[in-house]
Structure formats: C-alpha cells, structure tokens
Amino acid sequence: MDSQPREETRPARPPASAVGLSIVIALCGGMLLVLFGVLAGIWARDAARLDAMIRARAIADAVSRADDSTESGENWIRDVIDSAKTSLPGTTEALVLEGRTFVAHTDHALAGTRLDRKNVEHKRLYDDADELADQLERNIDERKKYPDLEKNPYATAVLESDEHEVYVAAPIIEGKMDVRGIVALKVTPAPVKGGQFALWMSIATAAFIVAAWLMVRMEPRVSQVLVGTMFIAFAGVLVFQQVHEASAGLQGVLTNTGERSRVLWQGAMDSGKALAGFRTPASTGEFLEAINQSEHGDPVPWFERRGERTGASMGGGIPGASELRPGPALEVDGRWAWRGLGVVAALMALYLLLLVTGRTRKIAEVFREHWYAYAYVAPAVIGAVVLVFGPFLFAIGLAFYTRVYNTYEFVGLKNFIEILSNFKVLESRNFYRTLGVTVMWTVINVSLHVSIGLGLAMLLKDKTLKFTPVYRTLLIVPWALPNYITALIWKGMFNKEYGAVNEFLGLLGIEPVSWFTTFWGAFTANLVTNVWLGFPFMMVISLGALQSIPADLYEAADVDGAGRWDKFVRITLPLLKPALFPAIILGIIWTFNNFNIIYLVSAGAPDNKTDILITEAYRWAFEKYQYGYASAYSMIIFLILFSYTYVTNRITKSTEGAYE
Amino acid sequence: MTHVKSHEINYTKLLSHLVLVVVTLMTLYPVIWVLKMAFTPVQGFSTSLNPFPANPSLENFSYLFNDTPFVRWGINSLVIAAATTLVGIFLSCTAAYAFSRFRFPGRKGMLLGFLVTQMFPGVMMMIPLYLLISALGLLDSLFGLILVYSTTSLPFSTWMLKGYFDTIPQDLEESAVMDGATRGMIFWKIIIPLARPAIAVVALFSFMSAWNEFILAATFMNQETMYTLPVGLKMMVGQYSTEWGHFSAASLLVSIPIVALFFYLQQHLVSGLMAGGVKG
Numbered sequence: 001m002d003s004q005p006r007e008e009t010r011p012a013r014p015p016a017s018a019v020g021l022s023i024v025i026a027l028c029g030g031m032l033l034v035l036f037g038v039l040a041g042i043w044a045r046d047a048a049r050l051d052a053m054i055r056a057r058a059i060a061d062a063v064s065r066a067d068d069s070t071e072s073g074e075n076w077i078r079d080v081i082d083s084a085k086t087s088l089p090g091t092t093e094a095l096v097l098e099g100r101t102f103v104a105h106t107d108h109a110l111a112g113t114r115l116d117r118k119n120v121e122h123k124r125l126y127d128d129a130d131e132l133a134d135q136l137e138r139n140i141d142e143r144k145k146y147p148d149l150e151k152n153p154y155a156t157a158v159l160e161s162d163e164h165e166v167y168v169a170a171p172i173i174e175g176k177m178d179v180r181g182i183v184a185l186k187v188t189p190a191p192v193k194g195g196q197f198a199l200w201m202s203i204a205t206a207a208f209i210v211a212a213w214l215m216v217r218m219e220p221r222v223s224q225v226l227v228g229t230m231f232i233a234f235a236g237v238l239v240f241q242q243v244h245e246a247s248a249g250l251q252g253v254l255t256n257t258g259e260r261s262r263v264l265w266q267g268a269m270d271s272g273k274a275l276a277g278f279r280t281p282a283s284t285g286e287f288l289e290a291i292n293q294s295e296h297g298d299p300v301p302w303f304e305r306r307g308e309r310t311g312a313s314m315g316g317g318i319p320g321a322s323e324l325r326p327g328p329a330l331e332v333d334g335r336w337a338w339r340g341l342g343v344v345a346a347l348m349a350l351y352l353l354l355l356v357t358g359r360t361r362k363i364a365e366v367f368r369e370h371w372y373a374y375a376y377v378a379p380a381v382i383g384a385v386v387l388v389f390g391p392f393l394f395a396i397g398l399a400f401y402t403r404v405y406n407t408y409e410f411v412g413l414k415n416f417i418e419i420l421s422n423f424k425v426l427e428s429r430n431f432y433r434t435l436g437v438t439v440m441w442t443v444i445n446v447s448l449h450v451s452i453g454l455g456l457a458m459l460l461k462d463k464t465l466k467f468t469p470v471y472r473t474l475l476i477v478p479w480a481l482p483n484y485i486t487a488l489i490w491k492g493m494f495n496k497e498y499g500a501v502n503e504f505l506g507l508l509g510i511e512p513v514s515w516f517t518t519f520w521g522a523f524t525a526n527l528v529t530n531v532w533l534g535f536p537f538m539m540v541i542s543l544g545a546l547q548s549i550p551a552d553l554y555e556a557a558d559v560d561g562a563g564r565w566d567k568f569v570r571i572t573l574p575l576l577k578p579a580l581f582p583a584i585i586l587g588i589i590w591t592f593n594n595f596n597i598i599y600l601v602s603a604g605a606p607d608n609k610t611d612i613l614i615t616e617a618y619r620w621a622f623e624k625y626q627y628g629y630a631s632a633y634s635m636i637i638f639l640i641l642f643s644y645t646y647v648t649n650r651i652t653k654s655t656e657g658a659y660e
Numbered sequence: 661m662t663h664v665k666s667h668e669i670n671y672t673k674l675l676s677h678l679v680l681v682v683v684t685l686m687t688l689y690p691v692i693w694v695l696k697m698a699f700t701p702v703q704g705f706s707t708s709l710n711p712f713p714a715n716p717s718l719e720n721f722s723y724l725f726n727d728t729p730f731v732r733w734g735i736n737s738l739v740i741a742a743a744t745t746l747v748g749i750f751l752s753c754t755a756a757y758a759f760s761r762f763r764f765p766g767r768k769g770m771l772l773g774f775l776v777t778q779m780f781p782g783v784m785m786m787i788p789l790y791l792l793i794s795a796l797g798l799l800d801s802l803f804g805l806i807l808v809y810s811t812t813s814l815p816f817s818t819w820m821l822k823g824y825f826d827t828i829p830q831d832l833e834e835s836a837v838m839d840g841a842t843r844g845m846i847f848w849k850i851i852i853p854l855a856r857p858a859i860a861v862v863a864l865f866s867f868m869s870a871w872n873e874f875i876l877a878a879t880f881m882n883q884e885t886m887y888t889l890p891v892g893l894k895m896m897v898g899q900y901s902t903e904w905g906h907f908s909a910a911s912l913l914v915s916i917p918i919v920a921l922f923f924y925l926q927q928h929l930v931s932g933l934m935a936g937g938v939k940g
Contacts, residue, residue: 379750379751390792391789484894540926
C-alpha cells in the first residue's frame with residue numbers, strides 16, 4: 001500500500017479520492033482473498049479426509065461380511081483389498097489387520113506376519129492399530145456411560161493427514177462392539193478442479209486500482225461510484241462462480257469415490273463369497289446418505305440383512321462416520337456460494353455507506369497522515385483480531401446454537417434459559433450451586449491470602465529482626481513454582497493411603513480421612529493448595545506497601561500514646577489500601593477463574609460437586625462436546641466478571657488516566 | 661527457654677521467629693517432599709514424614725531420559741516458549757511504540773480493546789480456538805500453540821511496554837529527527853535499546869507463561885510425542901499409574917530453571933503485574 005506522498009515526482013499531493021478508493025479496493029480484495037483461501041483449504045482437507053473414509057468404511061464393511069470360514073473367503077478378502085487399489089485410484093496402500101496384529105494376505109510387505117511391537121519395522125503399524133482399537137473401545141464405554149455424548153462409537157480414525165497423503169483406518173466390527181480387525185488405507189487426495197480465485201482476484205484488484213488512478217481527472221464522486229461499483233460487482237460474480245465451481249469439484253470427487261466404493265462393495269457382495277442377504281443400495285446418493293445417516297446411529301435400511309447370520313448382526317450401517325476428534329461439519333454445497341455473495345453484498349453496503357457519507361476522502365486523509373502508526377500497530381492488531389476478537393465473537397455466536405452430531409442448529413436463547421432456569425440447587429451440576437461454590441471458593445481464598453500475607457508481612461517488616469531476607473525468599477517459593485506442579489504435588493499429599501496430610505493427622509491420633517469422597521474434604525484440599533499457592537503474592541504486595549509507610553507516623557502515634565491495635569487500624573490499614581485494594585481485585589479475578597487447581601487437585605470430585613464455573617464450562621465443552629451450551633455458560637461467566645470489574649472500577653476509578 | 665531475658669522486645673522477637681520458622685517449614689514441606697521422592701527409586705508416594713531419602717539414587721532421572729519422551733517434551737516446550745516470546749515481543753514492541761508515540765484515530769479504541777481481552781474467560785476462548793486450530797489442521801503441532809500463546813499474551817505485553825515507553829523522554833527522538841533519522845531508525849536505534857529492561861521482563865514473562873501453560877496444551881496436543889512438559893508431567897500421575905518418583909524428578913528439572921528466573925525477575929514481576937493488572 002504505497003500511498004506515501006512522493007514529493008519528487010508529484011509536487012502536489014495525490015488526489016484523495018483515488019487514494020481512498022485504492023485503499024478500499026485493496027482491503028476488500030485482500031479480505032476476500034484470505035477468506036476464500038482459508039475456506040478452500042478447509043474444504044479441500046475435509047473432502048480429502050471424507051474421501052478416504054468413504055473408501056475405508058466401504059472396504060471394512062465388505063470385509064466384515066466376508067464368510068471367512070472358508071479358504072475361498074480368505075482369498076476373497078485379499079481380492080477385495082487388491083481391487084480396492086485398482087478401482088479406487090489414489091489408494092496407495094491398503095491392508096487388513098486381523099485381530100489387531102495379524103496382517104492379512106495382501107501384497108503389503110508385511111503380509112502374513114504377526115506384528116510385534118518390539119520390531120522396529122512393525123512398531124508404527126502396531127501402535128496405530130492399537131490406538132484405533134483403544135479409541136473405539138473407549139468410545140463404546142463412554143457412550144454407555146454418557147448416553148448424551150456425541151461421539152460415534154464406531155469411529156473411523158484419521159491417523160495422519162497432510163496435503164499429499166491421508167492415512168485412515170476403519171474398524172472391522174463383529175457383533176455390535178467387537179473389533180475384529182482393522183482396515184488401513186493410505187490415500188493420495190485427488191486434485192480438486194477449480195479455484196483459480198487467487199489469481200483472478202489479484203488481477204482484478206490491481207486492475208481496478210489502476211482504473212481508480214486513471215479516472216482521477218473525472219469528478220471524484222463519479223469516478224468513485226463507477227470504479228467501486230464495478231469492482232464490487234466483479235468480485236461478487238467471481239466469488240459466486242468460483243465457490244460454486246470449487247464445491248462442485250469437491251462434490252464431484254466425493255461422488256466419484258462413493259460410486260466406485262459402492263461398485264466395489266456391491267461386487268464383493270455379488271461374488272457369492274460374502275454372507276448372503278444384503279439389499280443393494282439403489283444409488284451412489286443412497287450409499288453416501290447411508291454413511292451420513294449412520295452418524296446419527298439410526299439403522300441404515302439398505303444394510304439391514306434379510307438373511308440370517310449367527311452371532312454377528314451389524315445393527316447399523318457402515319460402522320463409524322465421525323472422526324475421533326470432533327471437527328466442523330463438511331458442507332461443500334451451493335449454499336457456500338450464496339454465503340460468499342452475502343459477504344460481497346455486505347462489503348458493497350459498507351462501501352456505499354462510506355461513499356454517501358463522504359468518508360472515503362476522510363479515510364484517505366487519515367491514512368496518509370498516520371500510515372506509519374497503522375503500519376506499526378497492524379501486526380499486533382491483526383493477530384489480536386484473528387486469534388482473540390474473532391474467536392470471542394464466534395464464541396458469542398456459538399452460544400445461540402446447539403450441536404447435533406456434526407451440525408449446528410440455531411436455538412436462540414435456549415442454552416441460556418436452560419442454564420439459568422434450573423433451580424434444583426441441590427444437584428451437583430446446577431448453575432446456581434456451582435456459582436455458590438465459586439463465590440465461596442473465591443471469598444475464602446482471597447481472605448486467607450490477604451490475612452496470611454499481611455500477617456507475615458507485618459512480621460517481616462521489622463528491620464531489627466534477623467534473617468528476614470531468608471524467610472522472605474523461602475516464603476516466595478510457592479509463587480515461583482509452576483502451579484500445575486504444585487497442584488499435582490498437593491493432590492498426592494491428600495491421598496488417603498499414602499498422603500502426607502493423613503500421615504500427619506495420624507501422628508495427632510486422627511483416623512485417615514478420605515479427602516476426595518466428600519464435598520468438604522475435596523473443597524478443603526483445593527483450598528489448602530490454593531492458599532499455599534497464593535499467599536506469597538499478597539505478602540510481597542503488603543510488604544512493599546508497609547515499607548513505604550513513613551516511620552515517623554508511628555513515632556508520632558507512640559508519642560500520643562496509641563496502642564498497637566490503634567496504630568494498625570488508624571495508620572497501617574488506611575495507608576495499605578491503595579496498594580492492597582487493586583491486588584485484592586486482581587486476586588478475586590484470578591481465584592474466580594482458577595482453572596488449574598480445581599481441575600488438577602479435586603477434578604470436581606466427588607461427582608462434580610467441587611467444580612467451579614470455569615471448570616464446569618470446560619467439562620461441557622471438552623467432555624460432553626456441547627460447544628453451544630459451554631459457550632453460553634462461559635458467556636455468563638464473562639458477564640459476571642465484566643460487571644464485577646465495572647463496578648469495582650466505578651468504585652476505585654483505578655483506570656483513570658490509563659489511556660494517556 | 662532458658663536464655664530468654666526478661667526484656668519484652670526480645671520475647672516478641674522470639675515469637676516472631678517462631679511463627680516465621682513454622683510457616684516457612686510448612687511452606688517448604690511439599691518442596692522437600694518432592695526433593696526426597698525425586699532421589700528415591702520407588703514409585704509409590706513416600707509415606708514417612710522423614711524428609712530425607714533412605715537410599716538416594718539417580719535412577720528416576722536416568723529413567724526419564726532413557727525411557728520416556730521427557731527430552732522430546734522439553735524440546736517441544738522450549739521451542740514453543742522461545743518462539744512465543746520472539747513473536748510476542750516483536751508484535752507488542754511495535755504496537756506499544758505506536759500507542760505510546762503517535763496519536764492517530766482508533767488509538768483509544770484499540771487500547772481499550774486490548775484491555776477488554778484480558779477479561780475474556782479462557783474457557784470461552786478455548787472452544788473457538790480449538791475449532792479454528794483444528795480447522796487449520798494445526799492440532800498436534802507446535803505452530804498452533806505458538807500462534808495461540810503469542811496472541812493471548814499480546815495485550816498484556818503491549819500495555820506493559822506502552823507504560824514503559826511513555827516514561828522515555830521524547831527529547832532524544834526529537835534531536836534524532838533533527839539529525840535526519842527516519843522513524844524506523846528511531847525505533848530500532850533509540851527506543852528498543854532504551855527499553856531493554858522492560859523488554860527483558862516482558863520476554864521472560866511470556867516465556868514463563870508459555871512454559872507453564874497446561875490446559876490449552878492438554879486440549880490441543882493428543883499425540884504423546886507432541887506433549888509439552890506440563891501435559892507430560894500430568895500424564896505421569898494419571899489415573900491408572902502414578903509414578904511419583906518420575907514425576908518428582910521431572911518436576912525438579914522443570915522447576916529449577918523457572919524458579920531461578922522467577923527470583924531473578926521478582927521485583928519487576930510485581931510492579932509489572934500491578935501496572936498491567938490494575939489497568940486490566
């Protein structure tokens with residue numbers, strides 16, 4: 001953005017209208033470029049994964065129906081795998097593991113061997129298979145424990161993926177739960193057609209900037225309206241067309257793979273060596289739809305068996321449709337083109353607004369005058385917008401959605417109402433109960449921090465006392481230690497059988513206490529840990545403030561015959577206030593949000609009763625995968641803290657003059 | 661208490677010492693405990709109150725280096741913390757300089773915006789960041805964590821550095837302008853060298869917070885080889901196996917440099933926290 005006045009070639013300043021227009025065009029072009037680039041990358045990656053998963057699932061399902069009691073059945077498995085490599089282009093490696101460790105007969109280098117973890121060549125494969133099977137079993141277990149957990153038990157795993165190769169594995173499931181084997185595939189993603197957006201957009205941006213400068217001699221408004229409108233219109237058409245093309249390209253890749261997989265699957269079923277009795281999926285569309293349906297756990301009609309198979313009914317479709325890690329839903333359909341158009345329309349509206357209010361000229365002037373300042377703040381501001389403000393706004397938006405499998409559904413204020421209208425305060429995950437625990441946790445902690453810290457500081461302030469620097473240094477150690485280490489140590493100290501705390505109580509003749517089975521026990525453990533961790537900060541603050549109180553004040557008080565208590569209340573406390581008050585405000589926020597201690601020491605035990613708001617929100621997000629609900633939860637936390645800060649700021653006016 | 665004189669002052673002093681000694685012992689007890697377990701080649705949590713190891717050995721340490729990815733975790737943590745510091749310092753120095761020296765439209769808004777970010781609850785940020793990082797394919801990558809860490813510490817560093825830049829007198833720059841210095845030269849040759857102490861504090865602060873961060877790393881890193889030290893250490897005292905000896909040895913190795921840094925920095929840290937904290 002070279003808008004620096006070039007004095008040597010152009011004695012007059014360049015016309016503001018052209019500069020302003022160039023900036024607007026460059027900004028819009030750049031924005032669209034970045035947006036489209038990110039989206040295209042995400043689509044392509046997700047499509048590549050989905051593509052590989054369709055293959056893996058089709059093969060795994062076909063294999064799971066093989067009648068492997070006969071030798072021809074065994075060979076047939078091999079045939080399926082071999083033909084997968086030819087009929088599904090891009091499949092560079094395909095192998096079947098039986099019972100996790102035996103490599104079935106394919107042309108893989110390790111075919112026919114049993115994997116041994118100690119063998120360096122096997123280790124990788126062995127670990128991958130093991131991880132997948134473990135994940136599956138864990139998923140199945142969790143699913144039993146938490147029926148509302150949104151994780152498909154029959155997961156297909158993406159073991160590794162980059163732009164050159166996607167490595168996926170799908171389980172071969174027998175019965176409902178048993179992992180009989182694993183199909184692992186390496187797939188080279190097909191190149192996606194379309195997507196010369198970057199090229200066209202750059203050319204267009206440059207061309208329109210040139211046009212803006214060529215039209216300088218015209219009446220400014222006319223040139224702006226003309227060039228600007230044309231640019232936006234051009235960008236709109238380009239976005240619409242390119243997104244459409246890209247999504248059609250991606251859809252084409254998936255449909256192609258789906259069709260080939262279906263043919264492969266059908267061929268396998270028709271060969272007569274599979275267990276009989278599977279209905280044919282009518283079309284590729286049905287095949288793909290079935291994959292999506294099985295994600296919801298519904299039985300898939302065309303996989304329902306008409307015949308009988310002893311002991312091994314599949315129950316539902318091609319096993320596994322979601323990745324192990326929850327990810328954004330894949331939507332490569334035409335709707336994106338319309339959304340892209342929406343973005344362009346918004347830009348257009350913005351541009352018109354600027355134009356009507358005469359702001360383009362103003363922008364140009366401001367920018368010409370302060371471009372260096374903007375250049376200096378740009379990296380930080382862009383970073384903060386992309387990784388702090390953007391996500392923050394996204395979280396706010398998310399709070400109004402609920403997650404149904406891999407899609408999000410707008411539910412308005414439902415999440416908030418659900419959280420706030422539940423008044424069963426005796427239940428462990430209730431919001432008001434958790435809020436109460438949080439407030440209690442904060443108040444007790446901060447009061448103990450302050451009183452212990454201040455008490456120690458009063459002792460240490462005495463300059464005639466020996467060894468005070470030694471005490472001071474040693475007492476700060478808890479603050480210096482990484483707090484996750486502290487938390488884990490204390491968790492051990494509070495262990496019922498071998499913890500030092502019970503050992504110590506034993507010396508006093510007290511029976512061992514099982515700390516983490518009762519609310520008060522666990523709460524105390526958390527509290528002790530956090531008090532140990534937090535008092536040094538208050539001590540240091542108080543000490544600094546105490547040492548700055550002039551000694552003659554106390555001397556004067558002595559002359560007046562004031563007692564210790566009088567001196568403390570009338571001199572020390574009022575003079576401590578300016579230093580201590582902000583520290584307390586800060587301490588309250590820290591403690592209110594003290595995730596690590598609760599999460600690592602009691603982990604909410606027993607039964608989530610000692611969770612505070614912030615750990616509870618985390619659990620909703622990363623243990624129950626209810627992102628929308630968790631966002632609403634944390635938004636409430638934010639509002640509580642925000643109003644708290646607002647009120648205290650009002651009282652202390654401590655931010656006064658902070659901007660100058 | 662045979663040697664106590666009847667003097668009242670000495671009596672209170674003794675009491676002070678007594679209280680301080682007891683509190684200090686209580687404070688140090690868990691630390692001594694860790695020291696003991698680190699040098700005891702038994703994986704259970706030591707049950708005796710005696711703070712000295714019975715058969716001191718370095719077995720735990722050799723186990724860490726030979727049989728766990730401890731070194732790998734250390735390298736991960738080091739790379740992440742160092743890169744976070746570098747990126748964070750670069751971004752916050754330039755921004756703080758502009759905020760301190762230039763008056764431009766949007767300045768107040770941006771400063772205020774940076775301040776507000778300090779109030780965003782971490783968990784609320786974690787969900788979109790997780791989705792973003794996973795959409796970019798940066799889960800299980802050092803780069804993803806570096807991105808997140810360096811931007812989350814950015815507002816704090818910027819505010820702190822701005823405060824320091826404000827105290828540097830402008831005369832120097834004005835005379836440099838008279839001598840024909842460009843703005844870039846002023847920034848690199850005058851401001852940065854003068855602000856070195858503040859930059860050092862901010863650098864060490866971001867290094868320490870990246871080095872100690874647990875929950876984001878635990879959420880973003882799933883492969884054992886990509887763990888950072890905090891995540892790795894947590895795994896050692898997991899639900900199923902509790903290797904206290906190994907954990908303690910690792911804790912010692914992880915803590916010693918950071919505790920040393922902390923004591924070296926302590927004075928600055930307090931004033932910095934208060935300056936940033938009061939405003940945030």
